Amino acid sequence: xxxxxxxxxxxxxxxxxxxxxxxxxxxxxxxxxxxxxxxxxxxxxxxxxxxxxxxxxxxxxxxxxxxxxxxxxxxxxxxxxxxxxxxxxxxxxxxxxxxxxxxxxxxxxxxxxxxxxxxxxxxxxxxxxxxxxxxxxxxxxxxxxxxxxxxxxxxxxxxxxxxxxxxxxxxxxxxxxxxxxxxxxxxxxxxxxxx
Amino acid sequence: xxxxxxxxxxxxxxxxxxxxxxxxxxxxxxxxxxxxxxxxxxxxxxxxxxxxxxxxxxxxxxxxxxxxxxxxxxxxxxxxxxxxxxxxxxxxxxxxxxxxxxxxxxxxxxxxxxxxxxxxxxxxxxxxxxxxxxxxxxxxxxxxxxx
Numbered sequence: 001x002x003x004x005x006x007x008x009x010x011x012x013x014x015x016x017x018x019x020x021x022x023x024x025x026x027x028x029x030x031x032x033x034x035x036x037x038x039x040x041x042x043x044x045x046x047x048x049x050x051x052x053x054x055x056x057x058x059x060x061x062x063x064x065x066x067x068x069x070x071x072x073x074x075x076x077x078x079x080x081x082x083x084x085x086x087x088x089x090x091x092x093x094x095x096x097x098x099x100x101x102x103x104x105x106x107x108x109x110x111x112x113x114x115x116x117x118x119x120x121x122x123x124x125x126x127x128x129x130x131x132x133x134x135x136x137x138x139x140x141x142x143x144x145x146x147x148x149x150x151x152x153x154x155x156x157x158x159x160x161x162x163x164x165x166x167x168x169x170x171x172x173x174x175x176x177x178x179x180x181x182x183x184x185x186x187x188x189x190x191x192x193x194x195x
Numbered sequence: 196x197x198x199x200x201x202x203x204x205x206x207x208x209x210x211x212x213x214x215x216x217x218x219x220x221x222x223x224x225x226x227x228x229x230x231x232x233x234x235x236x237x238x239x240x241x242x243x244x245x246x247x248x249x250x251x252x253x254x255x256x257x258x259x260x261x262x263x264x265x266x267x268x269x270x271x272x273x274x275x276x277x278x279x280x281x282x283x284x285x286x287x288x289x290x291x292x293x294x295x296x297x298x299x300x301x302x303x304x305x306x307x308x309x310x311x312x313x314x315x316x317x318x319x320x321x322x323x324x325x326x327x328x329x330x331x332x333x334x335x336x337x338x339x340x341x342x
Contacts, residue, residue, distance in 0.1 A: 025270070025271065025274050038259035051262065125257040140254075144251070165224075
């Protein structure tokens with residue numbers, strides 16, 4: 001049985017990188033640097049560490065470009081997997097929490113109150129995310145912030161689709177409970193029972 | 196998730212999907228999406244969708260800061276000092292290819308010189324005794340049968 005062949009939209013960038021052409025790396029960064037940094041940031045909750053992880057992931061990709069085999073998993077899936085694993089490793093090694101940051105978005109203009117409320121909510125969500133067990137945090141990050149398909153996310157986490165869904169459900173339930181304690185979220189329906 | 200009843204959607208499964216993947220159908224499992232979208236049109240489904248939509252909006256508000264320009268420059272600077280590692284399988288294949296070619300040439304040379312060399316041109320091997328001759332013949336038959 002032949003394996004399905006995926007057309008990788010980043011093949012142009014990879015092919016340049018394989019020849020040692022840094023413009024391929026620039027192209028890949030334009031497309032995915034924000035995505036990879038965002039994944040690391042949601043996982044670790046710290047801007048500096050997220051940038052360090054993103055840097056390592058892009059350098060690994062640069063070094064691997066020449067031996068990359070087209071037609072297998074997309075490079076972005078591989079990059080997400082590397083990022084997730086690096087974040088999980090870092091979280092396991094440094095059990096102490098990384099310093100969180102309150103977003104610096106407060107201004108003096110007319111919308112300042114609204115901005116302040118949003119900034120506080122964002123900080124609460126980020127703090128609650130950091131309280132989740134690592135794999136639940138990874139699952140919710142891949143689903144809600146990376147828009148990964150069910151199979152891609154399960155593949156990245158190395159679990160079955162059913163196990164991934166279970167991680168997601170538990171993550172959302174825990175987050176709702178934590179955020180309702182801080183009045184950030186007032187669920188009308190928690191049980192979700194409908195007829 | 197592979198469900199046998201791909202086209203069937205019930206309230207329990209709908210709630211499971213929405214409470215796991217949120218209110219945005221784009222995030223729902225691909226093989227159940229169409230059925231779930233149909234189910235979502237029902238009145239009771241709207242309540243849970245509203246709740247989950249509110250929660251999704253809260254999550255979506257928590258966006259990561261954009262990558263800094265310093266980060267881009269740092270990555271490029273480091274990459275320029277470390278060229279990509281060439282495919283290790285390429286040279287390996289080449290090495291094996293070269294070895295195989297050398298073996299073929301060596302075998303061909305041995306065979307041709309063997310044919311041409313006067314001292315090995317004898318067609319019949321010389322045997323000391325008739326038993327040795329018979330034994331050699333039997334060995335040759337075994338070789339033909341199994342190799």
